Amino acid sequence: MKRLLPFLACAVLLASDEAKKPASSEPLVPPGIEVDDHTLEVLRRINSVGPYEVPDIRLRRETSYAKTPVDYEPFGKIKPYKEHFLEQMQYNGPGRAIPEPEDVKTVKIGFIGPIMSTVSIATGGASHEEPLGIKMLQGARLAIEEANAKGGYLRRKVPFELVVTNDNGLWGSTGNEVANFLYRNPVWAILGTIDSANSHIAIRVALKGEIVVMNTGDTDPTYIETNIPWTMRCIGDDRQMGYLMVDYMIRKMDYKRIAIIRASNRYGRFGVREIRDSARRLGRPVVIEMAYKLGQDDYSLQIDRIADVKPDVIVHWGDAREAAIILKQIRERGMKQPFLTSDRAVTKEFLQIAGEHAEGVIAGYPWNPDAPNPRYAEFRERFRKRFNDEPDTYAAHAYDGMNMLIWAIQVAGLNRAKIRDILATRIKPWPGVTGDIPFSAVLDDAGEVYLARFENGRWRYYSREDLQIPRGYVPMRERTARELLTQAETK
Amino acid sequence: MKPAAILLAIGMMSSALAAEPGAEKLPFVYTKWKQFTVKDGLPDDHIYAVKSDGHRIWVGTDHGLALIDKRTAKVVRVWTEKDGLPWPSITGIDVDPKTGDVWLALFGGGLARLSGGRFDHWHQLNSGLVNDVVYGVAVENDNVWAATTAGASRYNTVTGEWTIFTEKNAPMEEIWNYGVHYRDGKVHLAVWGSGVLEYDVKTNRWKDYLDPDGEMEIDLYRDDGIVHVITTGANYVDNVLWVSSYFGVCRYDGRNWRGFYNMDSGLPSDFNNNLRARSGREAWFASDKGLGAIMDAETNTWVAYTRDPKSDSGKAVVMRDKTVLETIEMGLNVPHNFIIAIDVDDKDVFVATAKGLAWGIGEGYYSGLRERPRMLAENRRDEK
Numbered sequence A: 001m002k003r004l005l006p007f008l009a010c011a012v013l014l015a016s017d018e019a020k021k022p023a024s025s026e027p028l029v030p031p032g033i034e035v036d037d038h039t040l041e042v043l044r045r046i047n048s049v050g051p052y053e054v055p056d057i058r059l060r061r062e063t064s065y066a067k068t069p070v071d072y073e074p075f076g077k078i079k080p081y082k083e084h085f086l087e088q089m090q091y092n093g094p095g096r097a098i099p100e101p102e103d104v105k106t107v108k109i110g111f112i113g114p115i116m117s118t119v120s121i122a123t124g125g126a127s128h129e130e131p132l133g134i135k136m137l138q139g140a141r142l143a144i145e146e147a148n149a150k151g152g153y154l155r156r157k158v159p160f161e162l163v164v165t166n167d168n169g170l171w172g173s174t175g176n177e178v179a180n181f182l183y184r185n186p187v188w189a190i191l192g193t194i195d196s197a198n199s200h201i202a203i204r205v206a207l208k209g210e211i212v213v214m215n216t217g218d219t220d221p222t223y224i225e226t227n228i229p230w231t232m233r234c235i236g237d238d239r240q241m242g243y244l245m246v247d248y249m250i251r252k253m254d255y256k257r258i259a260i261i262r263a264s265n266r267y268g269r270f271g272v273r274e275i276r277d278s279a280r281r282l283g284r285p286v287v288i289e290m291a292y293k294l295g296q297d298d299y300s301l302q303i304d305r306i307a308d309v310k311p312d313v314i315v316h317w318g319d320a321r322e323a324a325i326i327l328k329q330i331r332e333r334g335m336k337q338p339f340l341t342s343d344r345a346v347t348k349e350f351l352q353i354a355g356e357h358a359e360g361v362i363a364g365y366p367w368n369p370d371a372p373n374p375r376y377a378e379f380r381e382r383f384r385k386r387f388n389d390e391p392d393t394y395a396a397h398a399y400d401g402m403n404m405l406i407w408a409i410q411v412a413g414l415n416r417a418k419i420r421d422i423l424a425t426r427i428k429p430w431p432g433v434t435g436d437i438p439f440s441a442v443l444d445d446a447g448e449v450y451l452a453r454f455e456n457g458r459w460r461y462y463s464r465e466d467l468q469i470p471r472g473y474v475p476m477r478e479r480t481a482r483e484l485l486t487q488a489e490t491k
Numbered sequence B: 001m002k003p004a005a006i007l008l009a010i011g012m013m014s015s016a017l018a019a020e021p022g023a024e025k026l027p028f029v030y031t032k033w034k035q036f037t038v039k040d041g042l043p044d045d046h047i048y049a050v051k052s053d054g055h056r057i058w059v060g061t062d063h064g065l066a067l068i069d070k071r072t073a074k075v076v077r078v079w080t081e082k083d084g085l086p087w088p089s090i091t092g093i094d095v096d097p098k099t100g101d102v103w104l105a106l107f108g109g110g111l112a113r114l115s116g117g118r119f120d121h122w123h124q125l126n127s128g129l130v131n132d133v134v135y136g137v138a139v140e141n142d143n144v145w146a147a148t149t150a151g152a153s154r155y156n157t158v159t160g161e162w163t164i165f166t167e168k169n170a171p172m173e174e175i176w177n178y179g180v181h182y183r184d185g186k187v188h189l190a191v192w193g194s195g196v197l198e199y200d201v202k203t204n205r206w207k208d209y210l211d212p213d214g215e216m217e218i219d220l221y222r223d224d225g226i227v228h229v230i231t232t233g234a235n236y237v238d239n240v241l242w243v244s245s246y247f248g249v250c251r252y253d254g255r256n257w258r259g260f261y262n263m264d265s266g267l268p269s270d271f272n273n274n275l276r277a278r279s280g281r282e283a284w285f286a287s288d289k290g291l292g293a294i295m296d297a298e299t300n301t302w303v304a305y306t307r308d309p310k311s312d313s314g315k316a317v318v319m320r321d322k323t324v325l326e327t328i329e330m331g332l333n334v335p336h337n338f339i340i341a342i343d344v345d346d347k348d349v350f351v352a353t354a355k356g357l358a359w360g361i362g363e364g365y366y367s368g369l370r371e372r373p374r375m376l377a378e379n380r381r382d383e384k
Helices: A005-015 A037-048 A130-149 A173-183 A196-209 A238-252 A266-271 A273-281 A300-308 A320-332 A348-358 A374-387 A393-412 A416-424 B003-019
Strands: A107-113 A160-166 A213-215 A231-233 A258-263 A288-292 A313-317 A339-341 A362-365 A430-432 A435-437 A450-455 A458-462 B025-027 B032-036 B047-053 B056-061 B064-069 B074-079 B090-095 B102-106 B110-115 B118-122 B134-140 B143-148 B151-156 B162-165 B176-183 B186-192 B195-200 B205-209 B231-237 B240-245 B248-252 B257-260 B272-277 B283-287 B290-296 B301-307 B313-320 B323-331 B339-344 B349-353 B356-361 B369-371
Touching: A037 A393, A037 A416, A107 A130, A107 A173, A107 A393, A130 A160, A130 A374, A130 A393, A160 A173, A173 A196, A196 A213, A196 A231, A196 A266, A196 B176, A213 A393, A238 A266, A238 A273, A238 A313, A238 A339, A238 A362, A238 A450, A258 A266, A258 A273, A258 A300, A266 A273, A266 A313, A288 A300, A300 A320, A313 A320, A320 A339, A320 A348, A374 A393, A393 A416, A393 A430, B025 B301, B047 B102, B047 B339, B047 B349, B047 B356, B056 B090, B056 B102, B056 B349, B056 B356, B102 B143, B110 B134, B134 B186, B143 B186, B151 B176, B186 B240, B195 B231, B195 B240, B231 B272, B240 B272, B240 B283, B248 B272, B248 B283, B283 B349, B290 B339
Parallel strands: A107 A160, A213 A231, A258 A288, A258 A313, A313 A339, A339 A362, B047 B090, B090 B134, B134 B176, B176 B231, B272 B339
Antiparallel strands: A362 A450, A430 A435, A450 A458, B025 B369, B032 B356, B047 B056, B056 B064, B064 B074, B090 B102, B102 B110, B102 B134, B110 B118, B134 B143, B143 B151, B143 B176, B151 B162, B176 B186, B186 B195, B186 B231, B195 B205, B231 B240, B240 B248, B248 B257, B272 B283, B283 B290, B283 B339, B290 B301, B301 B313, B313 B323, B339 B349, B349 B356
């Protein structure tokens, strides 16, 4: 049924006799830009409305939020009064009626990410995000260069221009940078960021200033839990990875005592939230959660406390450097518990520091770089040639996110609201180098997430099916509309 | 006659009386409106802020500040960057009642004061302003509060002292301040991700109001507290706290909370950019689908003002809970259904929308409900 939904939506949209045809005989979309009938119909509708109208572009509606199994639902034994995030947010403002400007020499797209070494408060007074941000920039840049090699913005035959800015300064500088994107060096859409505090600031400004922010590197679940119609993300989030890790630890491996050690920044705090809550809801509350300050070298205090509670498994959430040092110190004192960590550990830096201890480490991962995807193989080749280096997850997702923005600009033209509409109403998954990217109602990447396991000197990526990890029951009706389930139904 | 039959007869008579036109208690409905757009002299149609100040209406737009004189109903002055305005976009306005100074929250440009025809400018590099993205500004006695994207700043206009409030010295789980309001000795901050924070000026103490279920994706019980932790505005009037959010709105009278959603009230949409409370019983909400006014909190009686997207007309729908009591067709009321900010005075209402400003003229305004004929306009129609 799920596969039929896009086609049904498309059929309903096409069947409406309210559809307006373009007055001009010019093609709606420049030749060479791939576009399906559904998107063409959306384009006709958004092109036909005046400043006071809101087009009927069929908002998505889902039956459960984030495919959450019933036994992971908060307050699962109670029917909530109101459930959010099931129906897609519409943009109801007049922005679609703003005409495309005539005097365009380049089509500017904003990039905001951690690309300079700073002392960001948001990241705890220290940061290891610059290498990630630079990779993100490289992926975005490659997409821009390739689009320009194909003729740039095809309607006007002008190039795309990447407007690059750093977001890793004092907490709040991201807001100033996005304001600059709105008023001082205007761009048509924005790609960024990685740190979740900075991402939240960016999207608040974007909401009021009415501009798309495509996130490609922030896996904080709450990023899209803000009801902002301008925000989207093309990378799997920590909620999905957390569910998979808990399913692995409890439903498959039957670990009974889970310990958590995490960074004391926002990434650590929010990253483990779904793991902690889901474990508790399955009746296996986390036995200890220890936080550490970023940049520490000695974690003996935290590890002492964790050792005292004799855990079956240890989960870490933080950056690669800390993951590796903590793992080493755990192993050096003879603790042999399985070590699970976040996707940020899947880096060269982690392996260099962790050395032989990396063997057997498992990390949540938002995609599968080993999947037989010719798009990724070709991208990897081009990336290596351009930057003389391997792409990583940040580069690959930025490449996908930037290509989504470029595609939407080519289809919609130079109008921020229409760029949003084209992306928000896309019903086919985006064919990315990171795999197919389907959007949920909150415009989050609803695609599959994976577990990466370091085996015999390399990371291998496993899907839920590969490892035969059971999952809980995901109901097909929203919580407020269904009766409370019996114990048997939740199995 | 049996007692039950007597009661039934009395009940039927009561129902008949209640249904009689003229016997119903209904709220005041604004039927006279003026609109202002670029055609009327505004520097931009996209309005972020409005402030009523005696016979003046200050209007903050995406590209400039404007002043409307209520006596002539004309735009009498406009300031853009060419005129010394330090930043084009104005997201909040307040007026110092002692000095008449006009304080402006600049969306990326910091804080400005228009005083004696001159702009003064405060930003991160020349003051204690914690961030240049300022969403709201409020004058509290000699202090000016700024709600910024990285905390709140307080500027003492007499001593020149700045105080910064962040997670270090205030109960801010997140520091993304969105709205600020001062009244009756309390400053209220609407903080995106931290609910509402209350600062008692006398005691210098903070109090926080957080969503009691602690979850982003649900509201567990109705009326159990703030509807969501992401808040957009908070007003404190008559010892009542009104709160707006992108997930519904709510009211707290010091003892009981009451939540309002589109599904159980006359609120046009759950996505609310801001609010302005006139009293403990009446508040106005800036939704993305029209202007929603709860005119009598006790009975959940609302009036929703919307524009017909295809014509120069609008309507007001009077609702109690989700029951439509009457629909009044009228000329243009709000110029656009995407409402961003509101201000009220004793009887008038001023509405900033994404495409123009509306001024609702409250001739004959009354608070709460009154028995009145349900015939407000010749072309009204019942939709009971």
